[in-house]
Amino acid sequence: MNVIIGSMATDSRERMVRSAAFLFRERGYSGTGFRDVIAHSGAPRGSIYHHFPGGKVQLATEAVRYAGEFLNSGIEAAVEGGDPGAAVDAFMGWWRTVLIKSEFRAGCPVVAVTVESHDEAPQLADAAAAVFARWQDTLATGLGNAGVPDDRAAGLARLIVAAVEGATILCRAHRDVGPLDEVVAELKKLARSAVEEG
Structure with missing residues (x-):
């Protein structure tokens, strides 16, 4: 019986964490309260x-x-094939789906929390920085496996994260995935040329 109760508690906790991430994407940190998370x-x-x-x-x-x-596990699975473009596709594919399904209401929950981090909650900025660093490391590893030199892979990975996050904001403003598609096309060219130069 205790195992069942413990499992239900864990499930409830995980649902609240997932709901918070989902709600932050659309409403931001300050626009999401405990009541919203409980209801969702x-x-x-x-x-x-x-x-x-x-x-x-x-x-x-x-x-x-x-x-x-959640996103990092998808990137890891996609970059194993050795194609430098796959690293870019893996990162952007999720955001493209989120934008379209939400009718451009949702963006990145990590960005939402980052821009609303205040001095009284530095752990939020720290958590966001760790996520961005993890994504960059995973992308850099994938680019490296595809033949991009290590020093170039790290910088290119940072550029991918920054450009795709920025393009996601532009897509929300324009209610169109065009900015993301354009940025991704350019990033893929850069990634492939980095392999050729390496």
């Missing part, structure tokens, strides 16, 4: 305070980590 996740009302005694900052930190790991 279907978790029992009192459980959010039990699972997140550190409050909204703790929930947001875990939601950022969850979103980071």
Whole structure:
């Protein structure tokens, strides 16, 4: 019986973390409250305070980590083939899907939390920085496996993350995936030319 209760508690906690990440994509950090997370996740009302005694900052930190790991696992799977363009496609494909399915209402939950991080919650910025660094490392590894020299792969990985995140914001503003597609096409050319130069 205790195992079942423990499992239900873990499931409830995970649902709240996933819901927070989902809601941050559309509403931002300040636009998402505990009530919203409870309603979206279907978790029992009192459980959010039990699972997140550190409050909204703790929930947001875990939601950022969850979103980071979720996307990173997709990048890792895609970059194993040795194609430098696959690294770019792996990172942008998720954002393209999110933009279209949400009708351009949703963006990156990590960015949403980053731009709203304040001095009183430096752990949010730290969590976001760790996610961006992880994505960059995974992309750099994929680019390196495809033949891009290590020093160039690191810089190119940072450029991919920055450009795709920026393009996602432009897509939301224009309600069109064109900016993302254009940026990705240019990034893929850069990645392939880096292999040839290497």
